[in-house]
Amino acid sequence: xxxxxxxxxxxxxxxxxxxxTGQKASPSPTTAKxxxxxxxxxxxxxxxxxxxxxxxxNAADFEKAIGKDGEWIICLIKDITINKDxxxxxxxxxxxxxxxxxxxxxxxxxxxxxxxxxxLTAPKLTINSPEASIQHGTFKGDLYVSAKNFxxxxxxxxxxxxxxxxxxxxxxxxxxxSKITGKQELKK
Numbered sequence: 001x002x003x004x005x006x007x008x009x010x011x012x013x014x015x016x017x018x019x020x021t022g023q024k025a026s027p028s029p030t031t032a033k034x035x036x037x038x039x040x041x042x043x044x045x046x047x048x049x050x051x052x053x054x055x056x057x058n059a060a061d062f063e064k065a066i067g068k069d070g071e072w073i074i075c076l077i078k079d080i081t082i083n084k085d086x087x088x089x090x091x092x093x094x095x096x097x098x099x100x101x102x103x104x105x106x107x108x109x110x111x112x113x114x115x116x117x118x119x120l121t122a123p124k125l126t127i128n129s130p131e132a133s134i135q136h137g138t139f140k141g142d143l144y145v146s147a148k149n150f151x152x153x154x155x156x157x158x159x160x161x162x163x164x165x166x167x168x169x170x171x172x173x174x175x176x177x178s179k180i181t182g183k184q185e186l187k188k
Contacts, residue, residue: 085124101129105137152178162187
């Protein structure tokens with residue numbers, strides 16, 4: 001009986017993973033491994049983490065996924081509301097080995113056509129991960145950007161965007177399909 005339920009569930013998770021990342025279904029999110037690589041020298045200690053996608057449908061899983069021990073890409077599969085301030089932390093590598101962090105507020109098919117868009121709601125989302133983006137959905141709340149090269153891609157921010165330093169402000173990008181309903185300003 002368990003195998004009759006488990007196999008379709010694994011197939012569904014694989015399809016969601018493929019749709020969210022736009023890649024071939026290898027490895028599936030249920031079997032993927034996280035591989036930390038730590039480099040230490042006298043001047044600096046850094047940790048690079050290579051991970052797979054985290055597919056989330058609730059606030060607790062989302063909060064875990066955006067933490068410093070989370071995943072490089074966080075894919076919503078429904079609207080999520082969180083009633084407290086949250087922070088995107090950590091430096092991650094995508095599956096191509098590039099520094100990147102993405103909050104995917106959408107689902108897509110195998111041809112990368114967006115099939116659903118979602119809304120993430122929180123009073124405040126602080127972006128501490130470098131090379132981060134929010135893509136193809138709506139964020140309701142205020143964004144506080146502390147990291148360099150943050151991007152909005154086809155995203156609406158129903159709130160303000162505050163930059164906590166000049167580098168975060170000068171490297172911020174948003175495409176022509178994105179909009180911010182509030183103000184954008186440096187707020188140290």
